[in-house]
Amino acid sequence: MTVEAISGNIKEQSSLGANRVLEVKDLRISYETPRGLVRAVSGVSFFLKRGERLGLVGESGSGKSTTALSLMRLLGPPAIIEGGQVLLEGKDLLKLSEEQMRRARFADIALIPQGAMNSLNPVMKVGEQLRDTMRAHAFNEAQSALNARIEDVLDWVDLTSDIMDAYPHELSGGMKQRVCIAMAILLRPKVIIADEPTSALDVVVQRQVMETLRRVQNDIDASVILVGHDMGLMAQCVDRIGVMYGGKLVEVSPVRDIFKNPQHPYTQMLIASLPNLESKEVFQGIPGLTPSLLNPPSGCMFHPRCPQIMAHCEVDVPTLNEIKPDRWVACHLYDDKVA
Ligand SMILES: Nc1ncnc2c1ncn2[C@@H]1O[C@H](COP(=O)(O)OP(=O)(O)OP(=O)(O)O)[C@@H](O)[C@H]1O
Numbered sequence: 530m531t532v533e534a535i536s537g538n539i540k541e542q543s544s545l546g547a548n549r550v551l552e553v554k555d556l557r558i559s560y561e562t563p564r565g566l567v568r569a570v571s572g573v574s575f576f577l578k579r580g581e582r583l584g585l586v587g588e589s590g591s592g593k594s595t596t597a598l599s600l601m602r603l604l605g606p607p608a609i610i611e612g613g614q615v616l617l618e619g620k621d622l623l624k625l626s627e628e629q630m631r632r633a634r635f636a637d638i639a640l641i642p643q644g645a646m647n648s649l650n651p652v653m654k655v656g657e658q659l660r661d662t663m664r665a666h667a668f669n670e671a672q673s674a675l676n677a678r679i680e681d682v683l684d685w686v687d688l689t690s691d692i693m694d695a696y697p698h699e700l701s702g703g704m705k706q707r708v709c710i711a712m713a714i715l716l717r718p719k720v721i722i723a724d725e726p727t728s729a730l731d732v733v734v735q736r737q738v739m740e741t742l743r744r745v746q747n748d749i750d751a752s753v754i755l756v757g758h759d760m761g762l763m764a765q766c767v768d769r770i771g772v773m774y775g776g777k778l779v780e781v782s783p784v785r786d787i788f789k790n791p792q793h794p795y796t797q798m799l800i801a802s803l804p805n806l807e808s809k810e811v812f813q814g815i816p817g818l819t820p821s822l823l824n825p826p827s828g829c830m831f832h833p834r835c836p837q838i839m840a841h842c843e844v845d846v847p848t849l850n851e852i853k854p855d856r857w858v859a860c861h862l863y864d865d866k867v868a
């Protein structure tokens with residue numbers, strides 16, 4: 530290889546790297562339980578581009594929240610992070626001290642947790658909770674200056690400043706959810722993780738809240754990881770989708786491609802099982818049981834439910850590979866496409 534080719538290669542790689550705000554590499558997390566180790570996340574790797582919205586979908590228990598919480602280092606016992614890297618602009622969050630990580634939360638990476646509206650402190654006024662978040666990041670400004678900043682952010686999420694004097698129980702679900710979004714964007718983080726941010730809301734409010742999240746994300750130029758079950762909502766809100774199964778990513782593809790031409794048999798079944806609006810079919814679900822994470826199946830996690838199973842699927846663990854540009858799949862059906 531010539532020097533020019535090598536330097537061209539390095540340039541290409543580093544510009545690729547620069548485009549990735551977050552890179553998760555081989556993340557492995559277990560929960561210690563009396564019955565043994567529950568392998569909740571088993572070697573998850575993905576990246577998030579600047580300004581991108583990535584959806585994480587998968588059946589209940591597939592490891593979505595465990596992944597989301599680990600990116601913020603918010604998992605406590607019985608969870609054990611067994612390995613991997615969470616690189617935010619190249620800096621491994623898993624290696625930061627507690628104090629460094631405390632500073633990074635909200636300022637660099639923020640989470641709207643699952644059931645976020647119940648995460649607000651019930652005995653504290655909304656304004657005080659928002660001011661606390663800012664003060665925790667050394668904004669030693671006068672109360673009036675803090676309030677002005679907070680009012681700006683509330684305005685972004687379509688709330689009026691009078692809610693600062695309200696307690697959470699005085700607000701509707703949609704309003705509480707907007708407060709959680711306001712909290713997450715207060716310090717303009719580079720990455721926002723939203724874990725099922727609207728699942729407790731009715732459909733109309735869900736769409737409105739998602740629209741707000743999308744708008745503010747755009748305004749502050751943040752990237753978003755959106756965790757959810759609702760493929761319809763995902764289709765409208767994200768650029769790429771990562772499908773999780775049994776603590777692993779089985780497919781990561783641009784949203785259009787995944788609906789039109791799903792590659793992994795699990796994704797194919799997931800898309801085929803979506804209710805069709807015209808025929809008003811009921812959601813069928815996918816036949817078979819989700820895998821035990823205490824005693825996971827050998828080889829490919831999906832082999833016991835897979836309609837396209839081959840002999841070596843019971844033995845060999847498939848890895849996530851880019852089988853064509855921007856399409857990542859972990860399935861032996863595509864072994865011949867892997868360089
Ligand atoms: N504290 C815990 N102790 C033991 N096992 C746990 C604990 N929390 C989660 N798990 C297990 O880890 C696995 C992944 O759970 P996780 O909450 O990440 O899934 P999820 O994809 O977010 O599911 P949902 O769609 O229901 O929110 C599940 O098998 C779950 O039972």
Ligand SMILES: [Mg+2]
Binds near residue numbers: 594643
């Ligand atoms: Mg969850």
